[in-house]
Amino acid sequence: MTLTEVPAAEQEQRPDASSAASVPASAPTASVLVQPGAPGYTTVELDPTDDADKAAMIDVDEWAFSFVYPTEALENTHFVPEKGRTVGVRHERDGLVAVHASYEADLRVPGGAVPAAGLTWVGVHPGHRRRGLATAMLTTHLQRTAERGEPVSALFAAEPEIYGRYGYGLAARSVDVQLGRGVALRDVPGTEGLTCSLERASEDRHLALVADLLDRAARPGELFPRRDAHLRNYFAEVPDWREGAELRRIAVVRDADGDPRAFCLFRRKESWGPTGPEGTVRAGLWAAVDGAANRALWGTLTDLDLMGTVRLGGLAVDAPLLGQLVNLRSAKLRTADNVWVRIVDLPAALSARAYAAPVDVVLEVTDTVLPANAGRWRVEGGPSGARVTRLADGDPTPSGLALDVAELGAAYLGGIGLASLVAAGLVREVTPGAGAAAAAAFGWPLAPVCMADF
Structure with missing residues (x-):
């Protein structure tokens, strides 16, 4: 959808x-x-x-x-x-x-x-x-x-x-989070010179700012449609979809020079209980370029008057906000499946990404839908990229791992470890130790996530 x-x-x-x-x-x-x-x-x-x-x-x-x-x-x-x-x-x-x-x-x-x-x-x-x-x-x-x-x-x-x-x-997997107002966040160096403004969201004023920060903060897994209509729709208003919430607002964190460092599009919805206000902040599209900007952004949005809860979804499993919580138990967390990847052109896809460690592995791949991907492929490379070549029938080079193209897609962004897929019985280790070695190369320092429900 x-x-x-x-x-x-x-x-x-x-x-x-x-x-x-x-x-x-x-x-x-x-x-x-x-x-x-x-x-x-x-x-x-x-x-x-x-x-x-x-x-x-x-x-x-x-x-x-x-x-x-x-x-x-x-x-x-x-x-x-x-x-x-x-x-x-x-x-x-x-x-x-x-x-x-x-x-x-x-x-x-x-x-x-x-x-x-x-x-x-x-x-x-x-x-x-x-x-x-x-x-x-x-x-x-x-x-x-x-x-x-x-x-x-x-x-x-x-x-x-x-x-x-x-x-x-x-x-990729993601985390949906619910926080209470005033949740304790750890101090982060560098926040002293940052300010967070709250404004009415405007396509004319904020579209370029949002596009720039999304681009700067993107992790593996983020999908960027080439038509700007997708991003413009975030500034559109459809009353039925607000469900009683206010018109969209935007929080923008800027440094001392006025340069944007983080933003969040959000809405508030009022609610009153027996003991007073119980409003909800619905955080939506957002990005932060570093930990200080992230701390300044959420420090503001978790302390808005008359609000009792902040809800946000689609966080990476290692999102900075989770690390900045003083007490992780204070948050209600739900882990969900995130983006699914299908390798369509195996050599082009594997040669388009970098690898966290040197890699030299032969993958024995099955693909019943796109047979051109099936066969034995040698992946040689490292942090600067890789060369991917098909091995001819009869080539004596031993296979390292045998797997379906679905498992290769799962490992492609660096967040689902090949060694864990071996442990789950979804990838077969042909050469002992190949799973751990390949996992070190295919992994990546930051967990992938796609924040786009497309």
Whole structure:
């Protein structure tokens, strides 16, 4: 689903932002359309700029996700599915009954970024389930992603049970946090010269600031769609999605020279209990470039008058805020699955990232959906990058690890250790000790996270 489809209380709101950095030219168009096996169904191109296709897409999405797309959302937000990247399935009698789309994006990886297809809007009408429509769409998506030359695909899974069978692996976990007002935070050097202002959020005043700080603070796992419509939607107002909360505000931390160091888009919602105010701060899109700015930001937002609770989601499992809490038990924490990654072009994907330690390992990979990835691959490199080569049949070089492409996707961002996957029985260690050595190289100092529900 897209950001613009979910009520504020459920998704208030996590980064779905365009990078301020320059990006490569647009990916080439793709033409593959895999047809369902069931009779009466046809996979078709959709044009999100066409009123009839747009209305049909929204109807399918409302059926698939059990929600109503408010009129104000159509009027006040950008409709973000992209022409040339949106595909559906039509039934001979019922019309459009399934849809999916992808965003042209860049995925942050250890040491850099890689072009990526952000899979989204995957939905099937409940009256047309179990007929192979999702398989046709996802196979279409992966083949078109390969055709466009995008080495990876990423998604947030509405139903995690589905996507592993198509080669997606859970590449990052995240933490949702609830804090009480005035929660004790540790002192951090460097906060003395920082100030935090509270302002009404404005696209005209704050869009460039938000884009710059998101780019500077991004970790591996962050997905940046190349169209700025995604980021602009964070400044849109849809009354139904506020659910009684105020209009969006922004907290901005600046240094003594006035340069921005952190921000958070947020809303407050008043509430009163028997003993007084019990309001809630709903923290949404945010970023901080260092620990001092992070401390200044949350020190302000956890001490607002008439508020009793601060809620924020999508934190990395090693987020600075968690380390700055004096008493971790004072927070209510929930760990969730975060972004899923699918390796589409194995040599391109593995050579696009850096490695935390020297690596020389042969990976024996299976991939039933994209057979070009299957085989034995030698990965040689280190912190400056890697060379990835396919070993010919009969090459005597021993394999280090045997794994499915889904497990390779899980390990790709450096947050899910290959050694832990070996311990779980999901990766087979062909050469003793290969799991630990590969884990040291594929790991990364900061845990990955994607704060975008796309």
